[in-house]
Amino acid sequence: MSKKIAIVTPTFPPYxxxxxxxxxxxxxxxxxxGYDVHVYAPNVTAGRTADGYALHRLRSLLQYGKGAxxxxxxxxxxxxxxxxxxYPFFGGAEPLAxxxxxxxxxxxxxxxxxxxxxxxxxxxxxxxxxRMIMPSIVQGAARVVVTSLDYAESSRIAPSFKKNSxxxxxxxxxxxxxxxxxxxKSAALLAEYAVxxxxxxxxxxxxxxxxxxxxxxPVLLHALAAKELSRVHAVIVGxxxxxxxxxxxxxxxxxxxxxxxxxxxSEEHLPDHIRLGDVFIFPxxxxxxxxxxxxxxxxxxxxxxxxxxxxxxxTIVRDRHTGLLVPPxxxxxxxxxxxxxxxxxxxxxxxxxxxxxxxxxxxASSHRQKKWETILDEVL
Numbered sequence: 001m002s003k004k005i006a007i008v009t010p011t012f013p014p015y016x017x018x019x020x021x022x023x024x025x026x027x028x029x030x031x032x033x034g035y036d037v038h039v040y041a042p043n044v045t046a047g048r049t050a051d052g053y054a055l056h057r058l059r060s061l062l063q064y065g066k067g068a069x070x071x072x073x074x075x076x077x078x079x080x081x082x083x084x085x086x087y088p089f090f091g092g093a094e095p096l097a098x099x100x101x102x103x104x105x106x107x108x109x110x111x112x113x114x115x116x117x118x119x120x121x122x123x124x125x126x127x128x129x130x131r132m133i134m135p136s137i138v139q140g141a142a143r144v145v146v147t148s149l150d151y152a153e154s155s156r157i158a159p160s161f162k163k164n165s166x167x168x169x170x171x172x173x174x175x176x177x178x179x180x181x182x183x184x185k186s187a188a189l190l191a192e193y194a195v196x197x198x199x200x201x202x203x204x205x206x207x208x209x210x211x212x213x214x215x216x217x218p219v220l221l222h223a224l225a226a227k228e229l230s231r232v233h234a235v236i237v238g239x240x241x242x243x244x245x246x247x248x249x250x251x252x253x254x255x256x257x258x259x260x261x262x263x264x265x266s267e268e269h270l271p272d273h274i275r276l277g278d279v280f281i282f283p284x285x286x287x288x289x290x291x292x293x294x295x296x297x298x299x300x301x302x303x304x305x306x307x308x309x310x311x312x313x314x315t316i317v318r319d320r321h322t323g324l325l326v327p328p329x330x331x332x333x334x335x336x337x338x339x340x341x342x343x344x345x346x347x348x349x350x351x352x353x354x355x356x357x358x359x360x361x362x363x364a365s366s367h368r369q370k371k372w373e374t375i376l377d378e379v380l
Contacts, residue, residue: 002036003380006077008096009086012041012055016207016238016264018293019113022173023086026111027053029174029369030084030376040076058092074099074106082380083108087137088116097137109379110141111171114290115156117214130156143379144168147291151312155287169375172315173293174368175300177360179271182302182352186272193260195276199233200342203277203303205270205294209240216283216308217246222331223283224255228339232258234281237273239264274301278348279341282307282317285329289313296363299323299355304348306337316363322355 007027011020023039028051031037037053044055058073074095077083085108087093100106116126138144138160146152149170160167190197202224206215217236224234236246236259243261250256265273274280280298282305290312295305299316305323307313319325324341326333341348 002034003081004036004038004079005030005082005084005376006080007037007039007053007084007086008058008073008077008089008092009039009041010089010092012039012044015043017212018173018291019086021293022111022113025173025365025368026084026372027051029365029372032369033373033376035376038080040073060091077108078103078105081107082142082376084111085109085141086111087113093137094133097140100140101136107142107379108140109143109145109375110138111145112138112152112155112157113147114151115287117286117288135160141167143375145171145375147172148312148315150315151287151290154311155290169371171368171371171375172363173291173296174363174365175293175296175359177300177364179267180274180297180300180359181271182356183271183275185276189272189276193235193262195233195235195260199231200278201276202232202234202279202281202338202342203237203274203298204234204281204283205237205274205297207240208236208238208243208246210242212240213242214285214288216285216329217242218249219283219285219329219331219334220281221246221250221253221255221259223335223338224258225253226332226335226339229335229342232338232342233260234258235260235262235273235276237262237265237270270297271301274298274303277303279303279338280305280323281334281338282313283326283328283334284308284310284313287311292316296359300359300363302352302356304341304351304355306334306341316358318358320351322351322358 009023011017013020013024027037027039031052040056040058042058042060044057046057048054073092087110138157250259280303282295292313296316298305305317307317308328309325317323324337326337
């Protein structure tokens with residue numbers, strides 16, 4: 001009989017975000033290894049997927065942003081050989097970790113996505129949670145999985161990592177390199193978005209909602225206002241309740257005519273949008289950004305990335321090799337790097353070629369599935 005694995009995550013597609021996308025990746029790859037996989041999330045419709053795993057909806061007593069108070073979560077998992085907990089999951093991680101502490105029947109592996117920084121009134125709560133509660137959640141895990149050791153070594157889990165590094169495994173997201181592949185700009189999309197054929201194009205992909213406040217759209221819009229970028233057109237892919245605010249900012253900066261807010265696009269059409277870009281912009285503002293799946297997809301398409309110099313992000317955006325790194329939050333530095341790379345056709349092509357090689361050699365789905373096989377053999 002196949003061993004049973006539960007994956008607990010605060011979000012899951014169709015919600016667009018890195019945590020859910022990685023959880024979906026995990027479910028498919030682990031199911032392909034022969035495990036009986038069940039995904040639990042607050043936002044899913046129950047059923048079985050074509051990739052061979054089951055979906056179960058977590059009933060929440062309270063939901064806020066990407067958090068959901070689901071105290072019953074602990075009682076669900078005594079029938080599983082292992083629970084894979086995607087963190088942060090405020091309201092879901094705590095009862096599960098507490099159950100594991102008092103019951104030998106619950107064993108969990110923690111997928112640690114990022115340090116949560118937060119804004120406004122939430123910042124003190126998050127800081128207190130990180131000091132008083134999060135360490136016990138990390139310590140109770142049979143294994144901690146991170147997207148990169150670069151991020152782990154500077155994160156809030158660093159003390160645990162330094163005490164026992166064998167408990168921490170690096171497992172970066174993968175990308176379908178056949179789907180996200182180099183190609184020509186779509187003439188149909190250029191026409192749809194009324195972008196001149198000879199205009200330099202910068203592409204951004206990411207959420208425009210409050211949980212993704214850190215994606216840095218204002219930084220990009222301010223950079224576009226620089227005189228050296230007066231011909232550059234930006235295509236912003238994504239949607240959310242902050243979109244009207246960003247559209248108003250673009251108008252106030254006088255760049256609205258050069259910015260296309262494309263909204264959400266399907267996975268099928270996402271590569272065509274990425275390939276519109278002469279460069280891909282990834283201007284995240286703080287360490288809530290720990291890796292960058294959208295950036296990896298752009299690199300797979302052979303599009304060089306200009307990104308904030310953040311732990312984790314810089315493991316794939318390798319300065320002057322697969323793209324350029326700039327200080328987080330600096331629109332002036334971003335504008336200078338955009339002008340430099342958009343004006344250097346040969347360097348841009350060389351970086352795009354290097355990016356594609358890096359993805360196929362290091363971030364293929366088959367590599368990641370093999371790493372999961374090793375980790376699960378060790379934990380189980």
